[in-house]
Amino acid sequence: MARTLKLRIWRGDDKTGALQDVTVEANHGEVVLDIIHRVQATQMGDLAVRWNCKAGKCGSCSMEINGKPRLACMTQISAYGEEETITITPLRAFPVIKDLVTDVSYNYKKAMEIPAMEMPAGMKPGEPRMQQVDVERSQEFRKCIECFLCQNTCHVIRDHEENKKSFAGPRFFIRIAELDMHPLDILRNRKKTAQEEHGLGFCNITKCCTEVCPEHIKITDNAIIPMKERVADEKYDPVRWLGSKIRRREEVL
C-alpha cells in the first residue's frame, strides 16, 4: 500500500447522521470510489454507496468530496495532500436515503414534464436527414450522463428547497435547448414553457453547473444563455416580436 488515508465519511439517514473518521490504506492510481469500496469491505460492511460503471459514464457515484460535487470514480486520491483529511458526503441538494445515497427522483419528475420531440406530420421513422452542422450542436448536450451534479450544485434549488416545484434545473435546460435547436422539432412553445413552467428565469448565470459537469458540457454558454436569448426574442424584445409577426421569421430560421 502506498499511503494511509484519513477520511471522514458521512453516515446516517434522513433523520440523523454524522461524519465518521476512518483510516484506510490506498494504492497509487486509486480513485475515491476504490477507497470507499475498501472501507466497505474492511470496516463498514453496511456503508451504502451507489455506483455502477467505475468509468465516469453511468453518473451513479455522484457525491461531495471535500465539499465539491464530483464523481467518486473520477476523483484521483493523488489530487489530495498526504496529510489532508478527505471528507465524503452525499449530495446536499437532495434528500438522503442512507449514507452516501440520495433520492434523486426530483430529476425524473422534471424529466417527465418536458414534452418529447414532435416530428413534422407525415414524416416516418427513418426518413429524417440532418446535416452534420445541425447535428453537432445538440450532440454536445447528448453527452450528458445524468449524474445530476449540475442539479446538485445549482444554488436555485440547493439553497432554496421551495424553488424545486418551479425550477427544472440545468440538466433539463440543456434538454429543452437541444429540442428547441432541433431543425425538425415542430413543438414551438418550448421557449415560453422554459420561462413560465420550467423556471429558466431563476438562473442568474453563476455557471456552477458548467464548473462541475464531468462531461465538460458548456451548459451555461451553449444551452442556458442561448435559451434566455430565445426567450428574450419572444418575451422581452418588442422589435423582434413585431418582426416575427410581420415576416413570420420563425419559419425561415
Next chain:
Amino acid sequence: MATGVFSEGRAKISERTLRTDKWWIQPLITVAVLFSFIVYATWRALENAHYYAEPLISPFYSPCLSTTCVSGSSLLGTPFGHIIVFGMVLSPAFIILIFPLGFRMTCYYYRKAYFRSFWMSPPACAVAEPHAKYTGETKAPLIVNNGHRYFFYIGLVFNTLLTIDAILAFKNPQGQWGHMSLGTVVLLLNATFLWGYSASCHSCRHAIGGRLRHFSKHPFRYKAWTVVSRLNQKHQNFAWVSLIWVAFSDFFVRMVSLHPTWNKYFF
C-alpha cells in the same frame, strides 16, 4: 424553518460548506477590482475636468454632449445645457455613462461576477448563500437583465464613437493629421478591447446566428456564428481587459491634460 442544505430530509451536516480550498479568493478579487473601478469612475465623473487634452478625450466623457463640455471636445454637438443637480452642474459623464454601465451590468459574464462576489448568490459553487429567499431574474429589478441586447446595440454606437476618437488621436495638438503618440496607442487599444468585448458578447452570438435552428440553411451566418463563438469563449477576458483599459485610458488623458509632456509623439 430550515431551508437550503439544512432542509428536512437532507443529510444532517452543520457546516454551510465543506470546501477546503480557498474558494473566497476569487470573489474577493472581483469585489476589489470592481469596487476600485466604481470608486475611480465616480470620482472622475464628479471631477468634471481634465478629460480633454487635444486631440485626446477620455472615454468616460465621450461623446461629450453638454454645453459645459470643454471647447473642442464635443464630437456630436451639445444638445444638453447646464443641468443642475443638488446645486451642482451635472458632469457630462453622467449623461452617457448609464449606457456602458447598463451594458456591463446586464452582461452575462458580469452577472456571474457580481452575483457571486457582491450578492453572494452563491459566493462560490457548493457554498450556501446567505439569503432566505431567491427569485432570480424573474422579477424586477433583475428582470431588466433580459434586455441585455439593447445595451449591446447602444454599445456598438459607443464603440464607433470611441474608434473615431482613436482615429482623431492621429492628429497633433495643432490639429494636423499624420502624427502618432502614446495617447494614440492608448485610445486605439481601448477601442480594440471594447470591440472585442462587444463581438464576444452572448447577445451578439445570438443575433449573428444563435437564434437559427437550421445552420445548414444559412452557411454564411453559421460561419460567422462559429467565429463569434470562438471569441465568446474569451468573453470574460475581454470584459476585464476592456474595463481596466477604459479606466487606464481615462487616467492617461487626465495626466496628459495636467502634464502635456506625458503624451510622447512618435512622429
